């Protein structure tokens with residue numbers, strides 16, 4: 420191999436190394452971008468999931484509160500504490516009164532006459548007596 424051949428080879432190597440280095444950097448950059456995109460996508464999914472979870476928890480708390488408020492002594496009309504199964508005043512079994520849509524079964528607020536979901540008539544139910 421002649422002197423010029425060596426120089427040519429040396430120059431080629433330098434270029435080829437630079438090219439490798441460049442493509443490596445480009446690749447790393449692209450990888451990092453992909454990783455970032457994947458991270459933020461995962462973050463968004465997690466956020467959406469947390470949001471749904473919070474909504475479900477709030478809904479559950481609302482339902483529990485509505486249920487607790489609906490408990491009543493069928494005999495003396497007393498509002499019992501949450502842990503009373505039988506009335507502390509007269510011994511009658513505590514029931515739950517709640518208002519539901521007669522058409523779709525959605526729970527209704529005390530002042531609703533018609534279902535906000537389907538327009539059906541609201542009826543009052545007492546736990547244990549349906550069906």
Ligand SMILES: [Zn+2]
Pocket residue numbers: 492493494495496497506507508509510511
């Ligand atoms: Zn009672």
Ligand SMILES: [Zn+2]
Pocket residue numbers: 520521522523524525534535536537538539
């Ligand atoms: Zn309804």
